[in-house]
Amino acid sequence: MRSDSYTFKILRYDSTEHDREPYFTxxxxxxxxxLTILMVLLRIRDEIDGTLAFRSSCRSAVCGSCAMVINGKxxxxxxxxxxxxxxxTIILEPLPNLQIIKDLVVxxxxxxxxxxxxxxxxxxxxxxxxxxxxxxxEERKRIDQYVNCILCASCxxxxxxxxxxxxxxxxxxxxxxERFVLDxxxxxxxxxxxxxxxxxxxxGCDMVLRCIDACPKDVRPTDSIVGLRKQLLKYKSKKIFSMxxxxx
Amino acid sequence: xxxxxxxxxxGGLAGLRAAVGLCDKYNVGLFSKVHPIRSxxxxxxxxxxxALANNPEAKDDTWEKHTFDTVKGSDYLADQDAAExxxxxxxIIVYEMEHWGCPFSRFPDNSIAQRPFGGAGYPRTCYSTxxxxxxLLNTLFERSVxxxxxxxxxxxxxxxxxxDGKCHGVIVxxxxxxxxxxxxxxxxxxxxxxxGRVYYYSTNALxxxxxxxxxxxxAGIPIKDMEFVQFHPTSLIGxxxxxxxxxxGEGGYLVNNKGERFMExxxxxxxxxxPRDIVSRSIQTEIEEGxxxxxxxxxxxxxxxxxxxxKKIMEKLxxxxxxxxxxxxxxxxxxxxxxxxxxxxxxxxxxxxEKAETIVKGFYAAGECACVSVHGANRxxxxxxxxxxxxxxxxxxxxxxxxxxxxxxxxxxxxxxxxTEVEExxxxxxxSGHEKPFKILEELRGTMxxxxxxxxxxxxxxxxxxxxxxxxxxxxxxxxxxPKPHMNYELIGAIxxxxxxxxxxxxxxxxLLREESRGAHWRRDFxxxxxxxWLKHTVATLGKDGEPSISYKDVVITRYTPMExxx
Ligand SMILES: Cc1cc2nc3c(=O)[nH]c(=O)nc-3n(C[C@H](O)[C@H](O)[C@H](O)COP(=O)(O)OP(=O)(O)OC[C@H]3O[C@@H](n4cnc5c(N)ncnc54)[C@H](O)[C@@H]3O)c2cc1C
Ligand code: SF4
Ligand code: FES
Numbered sequence: 001m002r003s004d005s006y007t008f009k010i011l012r013y014d015s016t017e018h019d020r021e022p023y024f025t026x027x028x029x030x031x032x033x034x035l036t037i038l039m040v041l042l043r044i045r046d047e048i049d050g051t052l053a054f055r056s057s058c059r060s061a062v063c064g065s066c067a068m069v070i071n072g073k074x075x076x077x078x079x080x081x082x083x084x085x086x087x088x089t090i091i092l093e094p095l096p097n098l099q100i101i102k103d104l105v106v107x108x109x110x111x112x113x114x115x116x117x118x119x120x121x122x123x124x125x126x127x128x129x130x131x132x133x134x135x136x137x138e139e140r141k142r143i144d145q146y147v148n149c150i151l152c153a154s155c156x157x158x159x160x161x162x163x164x165x166x167x168x169x170x171x172x173x174x175x176x177x178e179r180f181v182l183d184x185x186x187x188x189x190x191x192x193x194x195x196x197x198x199x200x201x202x203x204g205c206d207m208v209l210r211c212i213d214a215c216p217k218d219v220r221p222t223d224s225i226v227g228l229r230k231q232l233l234k235y236k237s238k239k240i241f242s243m244x245x246x247x248x
Numbered sequence: 249x250x251x252x253x254x255x256x257x258x259g260g261l262a263g264l265r266a267a268v269g270l271c272d273k274y275n276v277g278l279f280s281k282v283h284p285i286r287s288x289x290x291x292x293x294x295x296x297x298x299a300l301a302n303n304p305e306a307k308d309d310t311w312e313k314h315t316f317d318t319v320k321g322s323d324y325l326a327d328q329d330a331a332e333x334x335x336x337x338x339x340i341i342v343y344e345m346e347h348w349g350c351p352f353s354r355f356p357d358n359s360i361a362q363r364p365f366g367g368a369g370y371p372r373t374c375y376s377t378x379x380x381x382x383x384l385l386n387t388l389f390e391r392s393v394x395x396x397x398x399x400x401x402x403x404x405x406x407x408x409x410x411x412d413g414k415c416h417g418v419i420v421x422x423x424x425x426x427x428x429x430x431x432x433x434x435x436x437x438x439x440x441x442x443x444g445r446v447y448y449y450s451t452n453a454l455x456x457x458x459x460x461x462x463x464x465x466x467a468g469i470p471i472k473d474m475e476f477v478q479f480h481p482t483s484l485i486g487x488x489x490x491x492x493x494x495x496x497g498e499g500g501y502l503v504n505n506k507g508e509r510f511m512e513x514x515x516x517x518x519x520x521x522x523p524r525d526i527v528s529r530s531i532q533t534e535i536e537e538g539x540x541x542x543x544x545x546x547x548x549x550x551x552x553x554x555x556x557x558x559k560k561i562m563e564k565l566x567x568x569x570x571x572x573x574x575x576x577x578x579x580x581x582x583x584x585x586x587x588x589x590x591x592x593x594x595x596x597x598x599x600x601x602e603k604a605e606t607i608v609k610g611f612y613a614a615g616e617c618a619c620v621s622v623h624g625a626n627r628x629x630x631x632x633x634x635x636x637x638x639x640x641x642x643x644x645x646x647x648x649x650x651x652x653x654x655x656x657x658x659x660x661x662x663x664x665x666x667x668t669e670v671e672e673x674x675x676x677x678x679x680s681g682h683e684k685p686f687k688i689l690e691e692l693r694g695t696m697x698x699x700x701x702x703x704x705x706x707x708x709x710x711x712x713x714x715x716x717x718x719x720x721x722x723x724x725x726x727x728x729x730x731p732k733p734h735m736n737y738e739l740i741g742a743i744x745x746x747x748x749x750x751x752x753x754x755x756x757x758x759x760l761l762r763e764e765s766r767g768a769h770w771r772r773d774f775x776x777x778x779x780x781x782w783l784k785h786t787v788a789t790l791g792k793d794g795e796p797s798i799s800y801k802d803v804v805i806t807r808y809t810p811m812e813x814x815x
Binding site: 014016034036042045046047049050051052053054055056057058059060061062063064067079101102103105107108115116119120121122124128130131132133134135136137139140143144146148150151164181183186 | 283287288290291300343346347348349351352353356357358360377379382383386390391393409412424426453454455486487490495519545567570571573574578684686704708716728729730732734735736737739765
């Protein structure tokens with residue numbers, strides 16, 4: 001099988017060594033067609049440098065562990081082919097907007113905090129039936145786009161807003177919120193959307209659409225932001241007409 | 249020292265379901281070596297079985313029929329009382345998951361959609377396109393957020409503390425900070441998943457090392473039926489990523505290099521939807537007899553979906569299509585998918601009963617790491633997701649009972665002592681020796697895939713056995729590069745490797761001794777099922793000499809008399 005020697009420049013950093021700045025280490029690895037960046041990383045850790053840190057689990061682009069910056073572009077290491085860049089030098093860096101813990105591993109705490117903030121679960125007020133809550137195929141399809149999110153934080157890393165405002169909720173959490181708002185079974189009060197009705201919320205988005213590009217699952221978080229904005233405006237105008245009465 | 253009333257190890261479906269069931273009443277801590285959402289459960293594709301009778305062709309389906317299929321599929325090694333409980337619970341937990349938000353696919357009458365799966369008499373597999381594990385795990389994680397479950401993400405459990413026939417807690421490594429923490433708990437439930445990564449060819453996540461089976465084994469807890477390893481018929485060549493049974497459930501064909509749907513030769517009635525053990529053997533036979541296709545990535549058979557058409561593929565199997573495009577550059581709408589069988593599921597595991605209890609008080613196990621046994625010698629597709637949630641739930645109920653009816657005294661000193669031992673082990677791994685852990689692991693995986701696969705013989709099993717003993721010897725001289733315990737994946741790998749060697753030792757020993765063919769355990773030298781001698785569970789316990797000692801245990805039979813398994 002054809003193989004070429006590639007250079008992988010990987011950002012190294014250890015948050016416990018406060019006096020040492022991030023630096024790059026280069027590794028040479030033979031690349032055959034089909035070899036993914038994740039396989040390269042595993043090979044480096046197993047055979048060349050046991051101290052290299054990165055996350056992985058499913059190796060099949062479904063668990064969301066391995067998002068990173070690959071030659072300047074955010075993607076999942078496990079679904080990116082090493083030979084797909086037209087160059088034999090590949091630079092790997094951790095996701096932006098999150099603190100580095102070690103090498104390619106970042107602290108995901110802010111990402112999960114925002115996720116929890118939007119109440120990421122089905123809210124019911126009516127009694128559930130004994131069997132399933134009926135839902136049409138059409139209604140089920142409406143949430144498909146958002147259901148597909150694997151919580152990899154690629155979008156969060158690509159978004160320009162969190163670096164300016166760490167309290168910004170962020171694209172993935174909006175997509176999750178819209179997944180529930182659009183779910184025919186969800187009965188969260190409309191007024192609960194007020195929680196994202198400000199600059200930390202849906203109005204903080206600058207619509208630069210980088211999250212759409214970065215997302216490996218075509219979730220298009222911007223669509224959810226647009227959707228949530230529309231619902232907020234609709235709710236506001238309804239509230240005005242009903243003279244401030246809270247109507248859900 | 250940390251304290252929790254209940255400690256759950258594992259954030260997959262089984263672990264989350266148990267935690268959600270207990271956290272209202274007790275102080276629960278859930279420890280997982282990866283964030284729960286990254287657990288292997290996320291990757292399950294095809295679906296979860298329950299006799300809801302939603303499919304127009306299955307209006308007379310019942311839990312009894314589901315039980316029968318499960319027992320027959322198990323080649324009669326399943327405990328029938330446990331299988332009954334699981335199948336009876338199935339519709340309850342599927343509706344519960346739906347009420348908690350799980351977005352199942354729907355039928356035109358707005359009910360949960362159900363598809364046919366292998367070895368099942370009725371189409372009873374509930375699904376969400378081909379991402380059923382993803383939606384179930386997300387739903388349970390969401391539920392755990394709602395309930396405020398206390399989750400310790402990226403904390404790996406390294407040892408279990410048992411004394412006086414009772415469980416006192418665990419020793420964990422906080423991976424991000426490198427701290428070794430003793431945790432005291434009145435009840436501990438392991439939900440650590442399977443051990444697929446002891447094989448070279450496996451559909452499992454990289455994290456499925458099986459340390460959660462090795463840890464209790466080392467603490468004296470019996471391990472059951474480990475020789476029964478499921479090989480899934482259809483994994484993508486090269487990466488061995490799973491191509492769900494749903495592909496065949498939706499009508500996909502298996503085709504050899506002569507263009508034949510060869511399943512006709514083996515199981516003319518069920519064809520592609522025969523149970524997994526049978527389909528895997530058929531594919532392997534085709535390849536061995538020269539009717540496979542050749543490639544640099546190994547010999548393969550084709551899984552052909554083209555006749556399903558673009559619309560059906562996009563609607564029912566979109567995830568499969570994107571995996572094919574991402575990982576092998578093939579669009580299944582236009583080309584057949586090259587597949588081969590690969591290790592997929594662990595029927596064996598920690599010896600538990602239908603309440604997730606073990607012989608040690610206060611120690612429970614549920615999900616793929618446990619062996620109840622509801623799957624016996626061969627698991628049916630769609631029954632494992634079911635098993636995880638049902639026994640996660642029942643385990644939580646049993647723990648509640650245990651905590652309510654017992655005065656539990658915990659031994660702090662014992663736990664501290666164990667912590668010191670773990671620290672010693674880590675010191676040894678980082679300070680002396682010369683063997684690279686990965687080299688040993690690589691040899692182990694190669695050995696398991698080559699000699700302990702779909703077809704087995706005494707000679708090959710003996711070779712594997714000797715090799716494992718040799719690797720265990722080598723392991724004594726393992727050394728990892730860095731002594732720092734934080735974010736040290738090589739160190740974690742080295743610790744887990746010891747447990748992987750134990751697991752393989754037990755698998756091979758059980759397989760050598762079992763001189764019959766049953767379900768997934770096929771001996772070329774003993775091709776018959778022998779109920780008179782072998783209708784029994786294999787139980788492995790750590791012997792005084794440090795070697796596994798094997799005994800046997802009766803199978804529970806209630807209403808289904810063992811008969812020949814025909815499809
Ligand atoms: C690709 C694929 C597809 C599948 N599709 C289906 C399907 O369609 N239908 C079906 O019924 N079954 C399917 N299965 C099987 C099913 O997915 C698994 O059996 C099931 O998800 C296992 O769930 P679990 O909760 O037992 O463990 P897992 O989901 O594997 O979770 C294990 C957890 O334990 C943690 N852990 C492990 N060891 C330790 C340790 N030492 N310390 C701390 N934490 C630890 C991990 O972090 C993880 O959170 C599939 C399996 C595969 C491989
Ligand atoms: S929206 Fe896309 S990029 Fe963002 S977390 Fe979800 S899958 Fe990842
Ligand atoms: S390893 Fe799971 S998404 Fe890459």
